[in-house]
Amino acid sequence: MKMPGINTSFSRLSDADFETTARHINTSMQGNANFPNPNPSLAIVDAAVTRYSNALVAAKDLGKNSVAEKNESRLALEQVQRLLGLYIMNVSNGSITMLTSSGYPLSKEPGKVYLEAPQNASLTNGVTSGSLVSQVQAVKGGKGYNHQLSTEPPTDATVWQNNLSTTSKYVFTDLLPGKQYWVRVAVSGSRNQLVYSSVVSLFAQ
Template sequence: MSNPNVMLNFIYYSVSEKVIFYRNVNDKLFGNVLYPTPDVTEVDAKAAVDAFEAAILAAADGGHTAISARNDAEKLVDEVYRKLANYVDRTAAGDETSLLSSGFQISKKHVMTPKPALAAFNGEHPGEVKLVAKAIDRAATYHWEMSSDAKPGVPAVWVYIGSSTRATYVVKNLPVMTSCDFRFCVITPDGTSDYCAPVTIIIV
C-alpha cells in the first residue's frame, strides 16, 4: 500500500479557482501546529495571492500588457504553493490526517492487488484461450491441465493439455460456449509443485 501525498492538480485550476484554493490553504496551513516552519512565510504567501487576484482584475478588460502581468503573477503564486505542497509532503511523511489538515488535496492510498496464480482470457480466435500464470522462480517447466463442464458435487476430471517453459500457454480448438477449468503445476530443481487453484472461463 503506497502512502498518500499532496496532489499538484491545483496547477491546472482556473485563475479564479486558484485564488479560492490558495486562500483556503493559507487558512489551514499557517498557524497549524503540525506545520511549524513552512518553506514560504505566511506574509509572502498571502502577498502572492493578493497580487495574483489584483492582476486578474486588472486583466479583465483584455489588455495585452495586463494579461501578461496576470500570467507572470500566476507563475509566481503557483511556484509558492508548489513549495508549500512539497513542505507539507515532507513534513507529514504520508500521514493522512496531517496531510488533510493542510488544505491541500491528497492522493488516495493504492492497495497493491496480488497477481493471481493463474488467469485465463479468451483469445483472438473462437475457441482459443490464453493462460497466464504467475511466474515461479527456478521453474523449468509448466504443466497445464483442463477440465470441461464440471458439475457441482462431481469430482473434476483433469486432462493434461501441454507443457511450456514460460508462464503462458495458448489452448486452441475448444468448443465454444462451454465452461472450462484450467490449472497448472511447475517442475523446479526441488521437485514438482502442487497444482494451483483452478480458474474457470466460458469459451467464446
C-alpha cells in the same frame, strides 16, 4: 503501499478556481500547529496570493499588460504552492490528518477515497432563542460529523464540546442569548481519517 500525498499541480484549474484553492490553502496554514515553520514562509505565500488576486481583478479589462501580469503572477504563485507542498509532505510523513489540515487536495489512488476538508462552514441563528445552526457542505466519503462548540476564542489548548451527528447540519440549543460562540466541524472517514472545517463564530440570539 504508496504513502499518501497531496496534489501540487494546479495547471488544470481555471484562474478563478486556482485563486479559491490558493486562498483556502493560505487560510488553512495560518496558525496550523502541524506546520510550525512553513517553507516558504506564510508571509511569502500571502504576498503571492495577494499579487495574483489583484492581477486577476485587473485582467478583467483584457488589457495586454494586465493579462501578462496575471499570467506571470499565477506562475509565481504555482511555484510557491509547489514548494510549500514539498515542505508539507516532508513534515507530515504520510499522515492523512496533517495533510488534509494543510488545505491541499490529497492525491488520489485507485479504489481509495481521501476526505477533503469540509467547505462552506456556516453558523446561523435558529428559529428559537438560544439556538444556533451549524452546517458545512457534505463531504464525500464522510462517515460522521462532529459539530464542536467553544464558549471562548479557540486556541491550541481549547477543549471543544463534542456533538456527534450523522449529517452535516446540527442545531445547538439551550445557549445563552447575547453570548458569542465558536464552532468547527470535524468529519471522520475510513482508516481513521479526520478533517476539520474552518472556525466560524456568531452571537446567539
